[in-house]
Amino acid sequence: MSTIDLAETTLRELNRTLQSASTGSFRVTNPRGAHAVAAGLNSDIEVEIDGPVGYYCAGMHQVGSVTVRGNASTGLAENIMSGTVRITGNATMSAGATGHGGLVVVEGNAGARCGISMKGVDIVVGGNVGHMTGFMAQAGNLVVLGDAAADLGDSIYEANIFVRGAIESLGSDCIEKEMTDDNFAVLERLLTASGLTARTDEFRRFGSARQLYNFAVDDIDAELANNGKASV
Amino acid sequence: MSDQNQPQPETGPSAAAQVIEPWNLRESYTYDRRAIAEIRRAANTGIYRIRGWGAKRELPTLDDLVFLGASMSRYPLEGYREACGTDITIGEDRAENPVKLDIPITIAGMSFGSLSANAKEALGRGASEMGTSTTTGDGGMTPEERGHSSKLVYQYLPSRYGMNPDDLRKADAIEVVVGQGAKPGGGGMLMGQKITERVAQMRTLPEGIDQRSACRHPDWTGPDDLEIKIIELREIVGHRVPIYIKVGAARPYYDTALSVKAGADAVVVDGMQGGTAATQDVFIEHVGIPTIAAIPEAVRALQDLGVHRQVKLIAAGGIRSGADVAKAIALGADAVSIGTAALIAIGDNDPQYESEYNKLGTKAGFWEDFQAGNDPAGITTQDPALASRLDPIIGGRRLANYLKVLSVEAQTLARACGKSHITNLEPEDLAALTVEAAAMAKVPLAGTGWIPGATD
Incomplete structure (x- = not known):
């Protein structure tokens, strides 16, 4: 394993090294809240970051795994395509935002808008999630072992949100849905992959009521022309 | 006719x-x-009424300005003989591969989805022939588009539809879209008729839904965050390409200043005449300020920060002619961007389809229902039969011809003012025909020294 000390190496040098490596394991020390650490990785490498990171850690992650031993600020693993990003601490807002694939594991809590506009990523949060989690979530699965704050799943599309704890409130067009066998299987798979422990029968599933998918358009004139009268 | x-x-x-x-x-x-x-x-x-196109109401425009030309105190350049440069370079300070444009006229962001694949190809062909760039839109990059555009700007939008790092790395520049002139403060729309299987797949949406895109970015909330976002984007593309920020003309002084602060290599300011594929009419007509009012304020911000002509300003919204190009540049822009005019050039609102426009309850020249997906000219549609009406090669030739005219017209005016490069035009070359234009453009009312609101 090679060690890169961010106290002695610039962010550009670190990312250039990681982006150009094709295999291997890397340990990053002294991140001290630096932004965009390990962003844009695109090969099958393992990266461990010892300490807290700033914004957009592992942004647009494509292949390989990134583990943060500490907390992460805004936009952890934003737009992740595949691969795995894990943090042992808490993530602030927009963790896993717009992710298209792969797995994001937050062992602690995640802040507001976790999984916003997610497009296929799987996200597992060991603790609680903040308000507007899953806002406009399009596809993928979001698993929350703790509680969810207000407006969960607001304007959600075809993503699934599984919550074990309490829900403060659901957002517009988000409803509770039945847990199917497929849902249990997905949940089981994601809990196993995340290494977090919970019983699948403790979770409830939330998704779209699909009432916002199309505009409601009236046409009184057409009704009158076709039927001679209009409904009241 | x-x-x-x-x-x-x-x-x-x-x-x-x-x-x-x-x-x-x-x-x-x-x-x-x-x-x-x-x-x-x-x-x-x-x-509410949803439609395409930009503001249709009467607005102060660049037509309200005139060039003074050369005379006793300065001499003009020979129209056909003496050089008058039109090239500009964007991002030379920070990007390994700056964007070099032969003409100061770019093609604005329009998505595959809102436009047919043929229309995107036509735009790419025409722009490439003239050595300028095209721009993706709210729906990701298609291989056709990348293939036919020698210089392609990849838009980074709130929705992040189709956003992926491979495409990001293929781009010649990245444009972070904060807003759009037709709807500053609003997200895009794409009606169900146009959400075909391919479009739905590219955007990860159910087919046939009325898509209302996010209006703000999912992972940053202000200019300080955006500054960090731009660091991330530069890290992902290895600092190779320039980064633009596009804003709708709302508070152009502050929006431009904050864009510079956030680290933009170019700021795109889109006036309220700027078009859209689909938005609420009330938004199009009632939000934002006209292009003529936006450019001088953006320029003032760049000058106050000491970066005018270094951080580039691209003005957009209602640019139709070489006169508009030259006036925007004289006011301090480095380049302009065209969308609606480019669509018209490749065949939008073509009178040859008059009877079909009539069937849709409209006329050639008035048609604005880009959201409906039934474009008789085959441009703003995903219907294969309609889309096949637009020959991308001929469309590309038309666009190239049009861009050539814009460029030569702008050169004509620059030479008349004695300028050997188009960006040497300056506000001093202009006069205003109306009090409003004088106040907004901050140039004197013609025949006077009066700039309403000027303090000295």
Whole structure:
């Protein structure tokens, strides 16, 4: 394993090294809240970051795994395509935002808008999630072992949100849905992959009521022309 | 062209003045035919009007400015002989591969989805022939588009539809879209008729839904965050390409200053005449300020920060002619961007489809229902039969011709003012024809030294 000390190496040098490596394991020390650490990785490498990171850690992650031993600020693993990003601490807002694939594991809590506009990523949060989690979530699965704050799943599309704890409130067009066998299987798979422990029968599933998918358009004139009268 | 094909104003006071009515009929100025038709439409449907195109109302425009030309105190350049440069370079300070444009006219962001694949190809062909760039839109990058555009700007939008790092790395520049002139503060729309299987797949959406894109970015909330976002984008593309920030013209002084602070290599300021594929009419007509008012404020911000002509300013919104190009640049822009005019050049609102426009209850020259997906000219559609009407090669030639005219017209005006490069044009070369234009453009009312609002 090679060690890169961010106290002695610039962010550009670190990312250039990681982006150009094709295999291997890397340990990053002294991140001290630096932004965009390990962003844009695109090969099958393992990266461990010892300490807290700033914004957009592992942004647009494509292949390989990134583990943060500490907390992460805004936009952890934003737009992740595949691969795995894990943090042992808490993530602030927009963790896993717009992710298209792969797995994001937050062992602690995640802040507001976790999984916003997610497009296929799987996200597992060991603790609680903040308000507007899953806002406009399009596809993928979001698993929350703790509680969810207000407006969960607001304007959600075809993503699934599984919550074990309490829900403060659901957002517009988000409803509770039945847990199917497929849902249990997905949940089981994601809990196993995340290494977090919970019983699948403790979770409830939330998704779209699909009432916002199309505009409601009236046409009184057409009704009158076709039927001679209009409904009241 | 016969008189029948000459578009006449349909409604409103200006129409009333031209259409002979019996002397005892008086149309209300307030409740004119257009206002009445809209009230009736709203009462029938219960939904706001959604349409394409940009602001259609009468606005102060660059037409309200004139060039003074050379005379006793300065001499002009020979129109056909002496060089007058039109090239600009974006991002030379920070990007390994700056964007070099042969002409200062770029093609604005328009998505595959809102436009057909053929239309995107035509734009790519025309722009590439003239050595300028095209721009993706709210729906990701298609291989066709990348293939036919020698310089392609990849838009980074709030929705992040189709956003992926491989495409990001293929881009010649990245444009972070904060807003758009047609709808500063609003997200995009794409109606169900246009969400075909391919479009739905690219955007990870269910087919046939009425898509309303996010209006703000999912992972940053202000200029300080955006500064960090730009660091991330530069890290992902290895600092190779320039980064633009696009804003709708709202508070151009502060929006431009904050864009510079956030680290932009270029700021795109889009005035309210700027077009859209689909937005609420109330948004298009009532939010934002005209391009003529936005450019000088953006320039003032760049000058106050000491980066004018270093951080580039691209002005957009209602640019139609070489005169518009030259005036925007004289006011301090480095380049302009065209969308609506480019679509018209490749065939939008073509009178050859007059009878089909009539069937849709409109006329060539008036058609604005880009959201409907039934474009007779085959441009703003995903219907294969309609889309096949646009030959991308011919469309590309038309666009190249049009860009050539814009460029040569702008050069003509620059030479007349004695400038050997188009960006040497300056506000001193201009005068305003109206008090409003003088105040907004901050150039003197013609024949006077008066700039309304100027403090010294």
